[in-house]
Amino acid sequence: MKAAVHHEYGPPEVVIALEDVAEPEAGDRDVLVRVHAAGANWADWSMTMGMPYIMRAGYGLRAPRKGIRGTDVAGVVTEVGAQVTALRPGDEVFGWGTATFAEYVSVPPDHLVTKPTATTFEHAAGIAMAGCVALQAMRDVAKLRAGQKVLVNGASGGIGSFAVQIAKALGAEVTGVCSTPNIELVRSLGADHVIDYTVDEFTEGDERYDVILDMADNRSLAERRRVVNRNGTLIPNSGVGGPWFGSVGRILGARAVSPFVSQKLRPFLSIAKREDLETLAELIEGGTVTPVVGATYPLADAGAAIAHAGSGHAQGKVVIVV
Numbered sequence: 001m002k003a004a005v006h007h008e009y010g011p012p013e014v015v016i017a018l019e020d021v022a023e024p025e026a027g028d029r030d031v032l033v034r035v036h037a038a039g040a041n042w043a044d045w046s047m048t049m050g051m052p053y054i055m056r057a058g059y060g061l062r063a064p065r066k067g068i069r070g071t072d073v074a075g076v077v078t079e080v081g082a083q084v085t086a087l088r089p090g091d092e093v094f095g096w097g098t099a100t101f102a103e104y105v106s107v108p109p110d111h112l113v114t115k116p117t118a119t120t121f122e123h124a125a126g127i128a129m130a131g132c133v134a135l136q137a138m139r140d141v142a143k144l145r146a147g148q149k150v151l152v153n154g155a156s157g158g159i160g161s162f163a164v165q166i167a168k169a170l171g172a173e174v175t176g177v178c179s180t181p182n183i184e185l186v187r188s189l190g191a192d193h194v195i196d197y198t199v200d201e202f203t204e205g206d207e208r209y210d211v212i213l214d215m216a217d218n219r220s221l222a223e224r225r226r227v228v229n230r231n232g233t234l235i236p237n238s239g240v241g242g243p244w245f246g247s248v249g250r251i252l253g254a255r256a257v258s259p260f261v262s263q264k265l266r267p268f269l270s271i272a273k274r275e276d277l278e279t280l281a282e283l284i285e286g287g288t289v290t291p292v293v294g295a296t297y298p299l300a301d302a303g304a305a306i307a308h309a310g311s312g313h314a315q316g317k318v319v320i321v322v
């Protein structure tokens with residue numbers, strides 16, 4: 001089968017190329033999926049670059065041990081392992097796998113759910129990671145309640161575009177922060193207020209928020225805490241940082257300060273959960289949430305897609321069509 005592969009760390013457009021590799025086998029407990037589309041995430045860029053360097057301890061010191069990136073996937077089940085009962089060949093699914101930038105991928109069935117019928121493979125391909133982060137941030141970390149005020153910084157990006165819609169679905173009053181070209185998109189997602197970060201600075205405004213989900217993390221904790229209500233929650237959520245340790249310093253800093261202030265400072269790591277993928281599928285099937293796809297690339301241009309996803313300025317999701 002064809003797959004987008006890299007044998008060394010570096011800029012995705014340079015190190016990733018289309019290669020013929022062996023098709024994965026579905027183990028007894030796995031499902032083989034014919035990939036139709038696969039969403040690219042910031043993590044794919046970070047792993048292709050091998051940055052921050054500290055992660056090379058896990059992924060390969062000098063070169064990546066596994067050369068195919070990609071977690072998000074949408075496609076059709078072609079084989080199921082002997083012990084799998086939840087899915088059958090022919091099922092159209094989406095979910096969260098490993099090495100999805102390829103024609104086939106083997107995925108545990110508890111990381112896959114049925115694709116909403118009204119959604120294309122391209123749109124379903126970008127749901128898993130960004131949708132789970134947004135859902136878990138709003139519902140589980142912030143414990144968002146109806147009537148609360150939420151600010152989503154980075155509202156037009158992959159996670160932000162889900163977060164705005166999920167916060168609205170939970171009954172919040174939502175402020176989205178984005179740059180000028182994305183104002184209309186963020187309004188169309190349901191945001192009650194939009195702040196253009198090229199014009200206004202939300203940390204200097206008079207408004208106070210119960211929850212801030214921050215995909216940029218480029219203001220100090222003190223600046224952001226100033227606009228979080230006394231018992232509110234700030235979720236710093238950017239992985240961007242220095243070359244050696246990335247965002248680790250910021251995460252540890254927020255965790256260290258949190259016990260000493262009234263506000264909750266809650267960086268978190270999202271994980272794949274079947275029930276959350278099902279919740280997202282229901283929200284999408286019911287028309288409450290619509291995935292936003294800002295750009296698509298063929299598998300042969302996976303490197304460019306990953307570079308786009310890593311730019312920090314994607315509109316909605318960047319999706320690789322296989």
Ligand SMILES: NC(=O)c1ccc[n+]([C@@H]2O[C@H](COP(=O)([O-])OP(=O)(O)OC[C@H]3O[C@@H](n4cnc5c(N)ncnc54)[C@H](OP(=O)(O)O)[C@@H]3O)[C@@H](O)[C@H]2O)c1
Pocket residue numbers: 041042043129130133153154155156157158159160177178179180182197215216218237238239240268269270271309310311312313314315316
């Ligand atoms: N917690 C977790 O488990 C988890 C999981 C996955 C990802 N993440 C992290 O989440 C972050 C966001 O991911 P994503 O997929 O949503 O990225 P994305 O699609 O690239 O979106 C980034 C957003 O940030 C906005 N932005 C850039 N500079 C800004 C600024 N100065 N002020 C305000 N907004 C700004 C961009 O808007 P413009 O285009 O308008 O500039 C864009 O909407 C990444 O850094 C990643 O590491 C965390």
